Amino acid sequence: MGEPFAERDYLYWLCQIPPLGAVTIQALLDRYQTSEAVYHIEGSRLAEERLISRKAAECFDRMKPLLGKTAAELAGLPLRGIRFVTILDQEYPERLKHIYGKPVGLYVKGRVPDDSRPSAAIIGARAASDYGIQIARMLGASLSRAGVQIISGMALGADGAGHEGALMEEGDTYAVLGSGVDVCYPRTHLNMYLEIPVRGGLISEFPLGSGALKAHFPMRNRLISGLSDVIIVVEAREKSGSLITAELALEQGREVMAVPGMVTSELSRGCNQLIRQGAGIVTSPDDILEYFQIKQEKMLRLPKKNENALAKKEKIVYSCLDLQPRFIDQVVEESGLPLGECMTILLELELKGYVMQPTGHYYVKKI
Amino acid sequence: MFSNVCGIGLLGVEGCLVHVEADVQDGLPGFVMVGALAPEVREAQDRVRTALKNSGFRFPPKKVTVNLSPADVHKSGTGFDLPIAAAVLGAHGALDWEKLSDAVLIGELGLDGVVKPVRGVLPMVAEAQRRGKHVCYLPIENVREGRVIPGMRIVGIGHVRELIGMMSGPAGTGAERAGTRKEPSSGPPRVPRDCYDVDYQDVQGQGLVKRAAEVAAAGRHNLLLIGPAGAGKTMIAERIPTIMPSCTMEEMLEISKIYSICGLLPGEQPFMTRRPFRSPHHSATAQALIGGGRNPVPGEMSLASGGVLFLDELPEFSRNVIELLRQPLESHKIVLSRVSGRYEFPADFMLVAAANPCPCGHFPDRNRCRCSEEQIRRYLGKISKPILDRIDICTEVAPVEFGDLRGRKKAESSETIRGRVEQVRKIQRERFAGRGIRFNSQMTGEDIRIFCRLDRAEEDFFQEVYQRKGLSARAYAKILKVARTIADLDGAAQIGHAHLCEAIGYRSLEEKYWRPPGYISIQKQALAEVARRG
Numbered sequence: 001m002g003e004p005f006a007e008r009d010y011l012y013w014l015c016q017i018p019p020l021g022a023v024t025i026q027a028l029l030d031r032y033q034t035s036e037a038v039y040h041i042e043g044s045r046l047a048e049e050r051l052i053s054r055k056a057a058e059c060f061d062r063m064k065p066l067l068g069k070t071a072a073e074l075a076g077l078p079l080r081g082i083r084f085v086t087i088l089d090q091e092y093p094e095r096l097k098h099i100y101g102k103p104v105g106l107y108v109k110g111r112v113p114d115d116s117r118p119s120a121a122i123i124g125a126r127a128a129s130d131y132g133i134q135i136a137r138m139l140g141a142s143l144s145r146a147g148v149q150i151i152s153g154m155a156l157g158a159d160g161a162g163h164e165g166a167l168m169e170e171g172d173t174y175a176v177l178g179s180g181v182d183v184c185y186p187r188t189h190l191n192m193y194l195e196i197p198v199r200g201g202l203i204s205e206f207p208l209g210s211g212a213l214k215a216h217f218p219m220r221n222r223l224i225s226g227l228s229d230v231i232i233v234v235e236a237r238e239k240s241g242s243l244i245t246a247e248l249a250l251e252q253g254r255e256v257m258a259v260p261g262m263v264t265s266e267l268s269r270g271c272n273q274l275i276r277q278g279a280g281i282v283t284s285p286d287d288i289l290e291y292f293q294i295k296q297e298k299m300l301r302l303p304k305k306n307e308n309a310l311a312k313k314e315k316i317v318y319s320c321l322d323l324q325p326r327f328i329d330q331v332v333e334e335s336g337l338p339l340g341e342c343m344t345i346l347l348e349l350e351l352k353g354y355v356m357q358p359t360g361h362y363y364v365k366k367i
Numbered sequence: 368m369f370s371n372v373c374g375i376g377l378l379g380v381e382g383c384l385v386h387v388e389a390d391v392q393d394g395l396p397g398f399v400m401v402g403a404l405a406p407e408v409r410e411a412q413d414r415v416r417t418a419l420k421n422s423g424f425r426f427p428p429k430k431v432t433v434n435l436s437p438a439d440v441h442k443s444g445t446g447f448d449l450p451i452a453a454a455v456l457g458a459h460g461a462l463d464w465e466k467l468s469d470a471v472l473i474g475e476l477g478l479d480g481v482v483k484p485v486r487g488v489l490p491m492v493a494e495a496q497r498r499g500k501h502v503c504y505l506p507i508e509n510v511r512e513g514r515v516i517p518g519m520r521i522v523g524i525g526h527v528r529e530l531i532g533m534m535s536g537p538a539g540t541g542a543e544r545a546g547t548r549k550e551p552s553s554g555p556p557r558v559p560r561d562c563y564d565v566d567y568q569d570v571q572g573q574g575l576v577k578r579a580a581e582v583a584a585a586g587r588h589n590l591l592l593i594g595p596a597g598a599g600k601t602m603i604a605e606r607i608p609t610i611m612p613s614c615t616m617e618e619m620l621e622i623s624k625i626y627s628i629c630g631l632l633p634g635e636q637p638f639m640t641r642r643p644f645r646s647p648h649h650s651a652t653a654q655a656l657i658g659g660g661r662n663p664v665p666g667e668m669s670l671a672s673g674g675v676l677f678l679d680e681l682p683e684f685s686r687n688v689i690e691l692l693r694q695p696l697e698s699h700k701i702v703l704s705r706v707s708g709r710y711e712f713p714a715d716f717m718l719v720a721a722a723n724p725c726p727c728g729h730f731p732d733r734n735r736c737r738c739s740e741e742q743i744r745r746y747l748g749k750i751s752k753p754i755l756d757r758i759d760i761c762t763e764v765a766p767v768e769f770g771d772l773r774g775r776k777k778a779e780s781s782e783t784i785r786g787r788v789e790q791v792r793k794i795q796r797e798r799f800a801g802r803g804i805r806f807n808s809q810m811t812g813e814d815i816r817i818f819c820r821l822d823r824a825e826e827d828f829f830q831e832v833y834q835r836k837g838l839s840a841r842a843y844a845k846i847l848k849v850a851r852t853i854a855d856l857d858g859a860a861q862i863g864h865a866h867l868c869e870a871i872g873y874r875s876l877e878e879k880y881w882r883p884p885g886y887i888s889i890q891k892q893a894l895a896e897v898a899r900r901g
Contacts, residue, residue: 049602127731156739188741192428202884325731327765328872329574339574340853351835358731359874360593361575361763 009071010035011086016064016070017103019056022103022219027051029104033085041069060299073208081197082181082208095119099226099252101219103205106182110201113174115228119149119226120291121249122165123242124158124234129267129325130358132235133161134367135259136311139232140173142285146210146294149174149200151228152221154193156186158234158242162191172200176223178216180204185212203227218244231290232282233258236270243270246279255291257282305354305366313337314354317345318365321355325362370457370464373471373500374435374450375491376442379663379703379710380624382487384471386436387447394430400451402435403707405443405662406820414476415452422480422528422853424461431455441707443662446485449474449504452527453534462534470502470522471495472530473509477586480527484508489627489637491842492516493620504530512627512637518857561589563609563641569602569783576603579762581784585791586612587806589696589718589757590700591681594764595728600721601646603764604677605721608642612789614673621675621713625665629748642674645716649683657691657836663703663710671716681720682749692718696757720758722750744810759808759845760873791855807852812844819847832871846870 008355014025014035028038028051035251041219043057077084083104085091096102113119118310120143122136136158144166152159154175166173175196179185181204184193196202205223206216221244225231231249236242246256257280261268307315320334332342346363349355355363370387377548398412417715433451435442457464474482488509495503505513507523514521524530554893567577580603583590592600628630647655647667659665668676678684683722695714697699703710719874725743729736797804798818821829833843850870854862
């Protein structure tokens with residue numbers, strides 16, 4: 001010991017103590033002003049003051065000798081491309097400063113969202129339908145093109161599709177992770193994990209190396225909503241994580257908007273419920289831009305494919321399709337064309353970018 | 368005194384003529400049997416002794432030696448009881464064994480002397496005929512089965528006493544005296560061919576899958592069906608034998624032999640006139656599939672030979688069992704080596720497999736399926752890659768809708784489809800004459816270059832699809848082979864645009880499920896960016 005430690009070192013150390021959550025750390029700082037002061041207090045005293053539990057106090061005391069190690073880790077972060085952004089820093093997102101349970105420190109790969117530009121969260125079910133995926137991707141792309149920062153959780157399904165849309169437009173997008181910022185979860189999104197920090201940033205409040213624990217995700221959700229001005233729910237079941245995020249967003253005073261779906265669809269039940277409760281309705285990217293009062297020279301409607309370029313039979317087959325996957329037998333039935341011809345036309349439509357196959361022999365319209 | 372009669376054992380699927388010699392001499396009373404005997408053959412001495420005693424034959428207290436020759440061939444099965452009894456009786460002078468020099472005896476004995484049926488009579492009688500024998504004494508229950516082989520005189524024996532009666536009279540009259548039971552072989556019974564209990568007529572809707580099954584049967588491509596429970600995967604699969612070409616006489620005989628050895632021939636009509644359909648449960652062991660045991664008996668793969676081996680719930684099969692399919696799928700036979708010898712079983716089957724699209728079975732219906740892409744990938748990833756490589760056609764089966772079930776129009780019958788399949792098989796026979804292969808699915812690199820040539824426009828089109836869909840080289844070859852079969856079904860000499868498009872639709876699982884669309888470009892960009900930034 002004896003080395004001079006800065007306040008940042010103490011704060012970083014404080015963030016490494018597993019049982020201490022954002023609210024507890026905030027309470028400690030409120031009581032003792034600086035984290036250095038907190039460091040020098042006995043764990044048992046903190047427990048007596050009912051600031052932390054007995055168990056946490058034990059852990060607190062046990063962590064004290066590790067200050068040198070955590071300080072060294074903090075010093076080594078830039079080499080790993082990670083920054084520790086604390087509430088004391090200029091860079092700390094303004095939007096987060098006002099939410100309940102704001103984290104005192106964020107681990108960031110890349111940047112944090114720009115305070116001066118609008119930001120929107122695109123969230124939804126992990127097992128989203130092709131409709132949800134396509135809408136999320138489209139919204140991500142068009143909002144990004146209009147200069148909106150896209151925030152999401154890099155999860156499978158709708159979340160990932162939102163990021164993907166933004167990345168396709170080379171826009172900036174920010175992912176709030178439920179694991180340490182150095183952990184890629186889910187692993188199938190490795191490509192996104194690599195690209196997001198280049199365009200925008202990966203953000204996490206969990207210490208480096210933390211796994212994606214179940215308990216992390218509700219905490220992460222409050223950051224997603226906290227970092228955004230608008231929360232767009234693309235597809236959500238009843239009692240889903242997306243609805244929890246929407247609720248948190250309302251508590252934080254954010255605007256919640258939902259993409260409507262068919263009333264028969266389980267996956268849209270959550271969205272329809274939100275709309276019934278008064279959430280904004282998203283029928284095109286314009287609805288969101290209107291909220292931000294961003295003027296577009298060209299109205300952003302739901303893009304529609306130009307069917308005029310298609311041959312007659314292609315039109316017939318195309319008109320048999322929908323945004324819900326349809327099996328080829330249904331297409332054959334409705335179009336009245338023989339199976340082989342349908343397969344030929346569908347393949348050509350696919351190559352022309354009009355339809356896609358979510359899985360073999362099922363087809364959906366591409367938007 | 369000495370005697371020598373003939374019995375027949377089984378080695379794998381082939382019969383093996385065995386000389387049963389017996390000798391009676393003075394000495395310590397006893398009964399000795401030699402000649403590489405399995406336990407059930409060795410036990411025959413007690414059965415034979417008791418059966419003969421209870422049939423009224425008095426055993427003199429002498430030393431009896433029985434030898435089964437060739438002595439180095441392992442003998443198993445219970446069919447040796449009857450020849451041993453005959454040899455012992457012959458050695459005691461109770462019957463004239465020389466009358467049996469032209470005959471083969473097969474049968475198991477009960478303690479009361481009743482002759483009981485045995486398994487594998489068909490290949491045994493076939494072997495007897497091959498070895499120049501003219502008469503077969505069989506258990507009565509096996510007589511029908513024995514008669515399948517043409518040119519053999521089959522005599523049914525119900526009790527060992529009958530045998531003694533037949534053989535003890537003056538020469539040349541033995542067999543005739545049992546005239547009630549003696550009938551010349553009529554050859555295979557006249558039965559209508561291609562008479563199946565099921566027909567594609569019964570399947571409403573499902574146009575795609577039926578078409579895929581037709582293409583698969585025509586080019587002998589292996590087939591994978593993916594669809595939710597209750598979509599009709601099994602229904603489609605069990606009808607595939609009905610559209611395969613009719614069995615030739617040789618094929619029927621081969622199939623029947625295997626069934627005979629396994630004791631699976633139906634009693635009233637002991638001849639397989641249909642192509643087999645075998646559907647082992649997914650808990651099947653390696654032995655159940657390839658056959659096994661110390662004296663190997665055929666497994667499901669051999670039982671399916673000439674027909675269809677259907678593996679329902681393919682991802683649930685244990686991996687090491689599935690891997691065993693690899694070699695038979697290439698060589699169409701199974702070779703098992705044991706201490707007692709090398710056994711070869713046929714395994715010339717068409718593989719049809721079925722799988723659910725995801726653990727819950729409802730993908731891509733997202734209203735019901737909550738499986739993550741990762742779960743789906745992991746589930747289907749359980750299917751062994753080398754096996755997938757040997758499956759050319761993969762198709763989805765969608766749940767049948769009510770409208771389809773009502774059946775507005777009559778579906779095509781199996782017979783009509785079979786006609787087209789046979790036509791295509793004929794084309795293939797002519798095409799591959801002298802090349803050592805029989806089906807489009809067996810084509811290798813060189814054959815594909817010769818027979819699956821595309822014209823300029825198609826070549827370019829295929830190139831584009833290849834790149835856009837990120838196909839593998841293996842998928843490329845498979846698509847061409849399937850396109851060849853589709854063109855054959857169409858009667859076209861050249862693979863056309865429509866044939867190619869359809870074949871691309873049937874391409875195998877890997878490209879479809881393994882890589883979600885749209886991600887590829889992003890990944891490439893991201894990696895490039897990372898590389899640029901160091």
